[in-house]
Each structure stands twice: as structure tokens, then as C-alpha cells.
Amino acid sequence: MNDKPAPSPFWSFSLRLYGRPGAPAACIALQEKNGVDVNVLLFCLFAAASGRALGVGDAEKIIAAVDPWKAGAVAPLRAARVFLREPPPVVDAADAAALRRRVKAIELEAERLQQEGLYKTFPMADFGRPAAMPKAAARNNAAALERAMGAAFDSAALGAILAAFDTSGD
Numbered sequence: 470m471n472d473k474p475a476p477s478p479f480w481s482f483s484l485r486l487y488g489r490p491g492a493p494a495a496c497i498a499l500q501e502k503n504g505v506d507v508n509v510l511l512f513c514l515f516a517a518a519s520g521r522a523l524g525v526g527d528a529e530k531i532i533a534a535v536d537p538w539k540a541g542a543v544a545p546l547r548a549a550r551v552f553l554r555e556p557p558p559v560v561d562a563a564d565a566a567a568l569r570r571r572v573k574a575i576e577l578e579a580e581r582l583q584q585e586g587l588y589k590t591f592p593m594a595d596f597g598r599p600a601a602m603p604k605a606a607a608r609n610n611a612a613a614l615e616r617a618m619g620a621a622f623d624s625a626a627l628g629a630i631l632a633a634f635d636t637s638g639d
Contacts, residue, residue, distance in 0.1 A: 477588040480581055482518060483511045486633055495629035502623045505614075506532070506539055508580055512587045513614050514634050517606035521597035528610075528617035534590055538583050546576040607634045 486492055499505040509531050516523055523531075550572045556565035600606035608631060615622050 476581075477585055479512065479515045479588040480584050482515045483508075483584060486511065486514065486630075489633035491629040492633040495626040495633070498623055498626035499630070502626070503620050504618070505620075505622065506535065508539075508543075508583050508587065509535060510611065510614060510630070512584070512591075513610035514607050514630070516591075516593060516597055517600065517603050517610045517634070519593040520600055520603065520606070521593055521610075522600035522606045523597040523610045523613045525613050525616045527597050528613045531587065531591065531614075532617060535583055535587065538579075538586065542579045543576065543583060546572060546579055550576055604631075604635055607631055 487496065496505075496507045496510070499510065500507050509528075512531060513523060513528065550569055553565050553569035553572060556562060597610075600609070611622070611627060611631065
């Protein structure tokens with residue numbers, strides 16, 4: 470028996486979007502080059518798919534809500550996973566690889582919990598403002614996140630994730 474609740478529509482949306490061609494590489498590029506929290510970006514795109522346009526203040530609220538979890542859980546797990554790619558010689562490489570797989574699964578669960586928290590904290594019916602066109606809202610929401618972060622996102626990576634959004638079927 471599995472006690473885990475059914476995934477939220479946001480988690481399901483994220484899995485579909487991340488599965489589109491070019492999306493994983495674009496997300497990693499935005500994370501590594503611009504410090505983007507991919508879960509936050511995906512939430513901004515989920516809001517667009519839900520017919521919501523976000524402002525800079527909305528993006529700032531999302532960032533502030535997840536920062537403690539990201540700093541205390543997701544980022545340390547990610548750092549451990551990355552470290553385990555090339556363990557020190559004192560640790561058996563096969564053992565480190567097995568540990569890395571387990572850490573990766575735990576990191577993914579931490580990200581799922583972050584997404585579930587965002588979904589519960591910011592109900593789409595009450596968040597942002599109505600938007601008639603999801604594609605335009607996606608561009609708007611990504612721009613709001615950029616401004617909230619005070620960053621200029623890598624244009625190729627952002628274009629790729631927006632292209633994946635355009636074909637995500639949502």
C-alpha cells in the first residue's frame with residue numbers, strides 16, 4: 470500500500486514539460502548560468518498554463534516561499550549528488566555511484582515536495598491575474614521571474630523552455 474498522495478497537477482505538468490525535447494538542457498543551462506530555481510520557473514509556467522499572468526511581486530513571493538527549503542534541502546542534496554560524480558580515491562567508485570543514485574532519488578523527492586508546497590501555497594484561482602493566452606502569459610511570467618531575480622536569463626535556454634511550453638499540450 471502506498472501512502473503517498475496523488476501528485477498535484479503542477480507536478481504532472483512539470484514532468485510532461487521536462488520530458489519535451491530541449492527542456493532538460495534548457496532548465497540545466499538556466500540553473501547553472503543564471504541561478505534559476507527550475508521548480509520556480511516551472512511554477513511560473515504552470516501558472517501561465519493555468520491562465521494566470523504573474524507580476525514581479527508574485528515572482529518574489531514564490532522565491533521567498535521556497536528559499537528556505539531550497540537552501541536547507543534541495544541545494545545540499547544537489548551538491549552531494551554532483552560531488553559523487555567524481556569521488557575521492559579513498560571511496561570505491563562503484564559504491565559512490567550507488568550512493569549517487571540514491572541521493573539523486575532523494576533530491577528528486579525534495580524537489581517534488583517543493584513543488585507540492587508551491588501548489589498548495591499559491592492556488593491558481595487566487596494568484597496573479599487572469600491571462601487569456603497561455604503562451605503570452607508564459608513569456609510574461611518568465612520575464613517577471615527574471616526581473617524578480619535581477620538577472621538576464623540565457624536567451625537560447627529560455628527560448629528552448631518556452632518552445633517546450635508551446636508544445637506541451639497544456
